[in-house]
Amino acid sequence: MSIRDGGSIPSIYNEEGRMSEKKNRIIVDIDNTLWDFASVLYGKISHYGVPEPSEWHGDFYKRYFSLEQLMTYVDEIHNEQDDRYPPFPDAVNFLSSLRKKGCHITIASLRNPNKRDVTEKWLKVHGLVYDELYLVPDKSILFDNHHAIVDDDPRTLDKAIIKGLIATGLKFAWNKNSNHTLFSRLTDVLEHLNKSDCCRD
Numbered sequence: 001m002s003i004r005d006g007g008s009i010p011s012i013y014n015e016e017g018r019m020s021e022k023k024n025r026i027i028v029d030i031d032n033t034l035w036d037f038a039s040v041l042y043g044k045i046s047h048y049g050v051p052e053p054s055e056w057h058g059d060f061y062k063r064y065f066s067l068e069q070l071m072t073y074v075d076e077i078h079n080e081q082d083d084r085y086p087p088f089p090d091a092v093n094f095l096s097s098l099r100k101k102g103c104h105i106t107i108a109s110l111r112n113p114n115k116r117d118v119t120e121k122w123l124k125v126h127g128l129v130y131d132e133l134y135l136v137p138d139k140s141i142l143f144d145n146h147h148a149i150v151d152d153d154p155r156t157l158d159k160a161i162i163k164g165l166i167a168t169g170l171k172f173a174w175n176k177n178s179n180h181t182l183f184s185r186l187t188d189v190l191e192h193l194n195k196s197d198c199c200r201d
């Protein structure tokens with residue numbers, strides 16, 4: 001298994017072979033960070049009578065179906081994720097602004113590693129810039145070599161804070177009661193990162 005498909009220690013070298021400094025390295029999630037995954041998932045499972053995403057919490061699905069069934073729907077969406085599914089309006093500028101200020105952008109998703117091709121294509125077709133893409137079962141394997149993370153999963157943000165990362169992301173029903181610094185738009189997340197020492201010269 002290659003490192004990019006779920007290995008244990010990420011590279012600290014960029015594509016030119018130069019080491020990128022930890023303070024310049026930021027992890028960015030995909031689902032519910034760069035695009036509205038929850039609404040598409042809701043479209044697939046609403047017939048079970050599940051509540052709308054504005055009422056979801058971590059285990060919202062358990063009353064309706066199994067984790068295995070949920071993952072089948074999640075996998076289906078990742079298979080279908082193409083130019084029909086746009087990123088959030090400020091996602092392109094969010095990533096390009098991070099790039100311009102010198103950040104090394106590591107896109108990380110918990111999705112099945114066999115979705116690498118479709119994921120790369122989706123990022124490219126929408127002009128979402130990045131340096132590395134990891135499809136991993138646990139993003140914490142990336143934490144030692146990164147300074148910040150943008151993610152909607154409060155459990156992932158909890159682990160990141162313990163490791164000393166700047167942890168932030170978009171605010172949703174499932175994370176709004178956490179103690180993390182969350183925002184309604186990526187533009188506001190960017191402003192927060194700009195105020196921190198992330199990627200600062």
Ligand SMILES: [Mg+2]
Pocket residue numbers: 029030031032033151152153
């Ligand atoms: Mg997410």
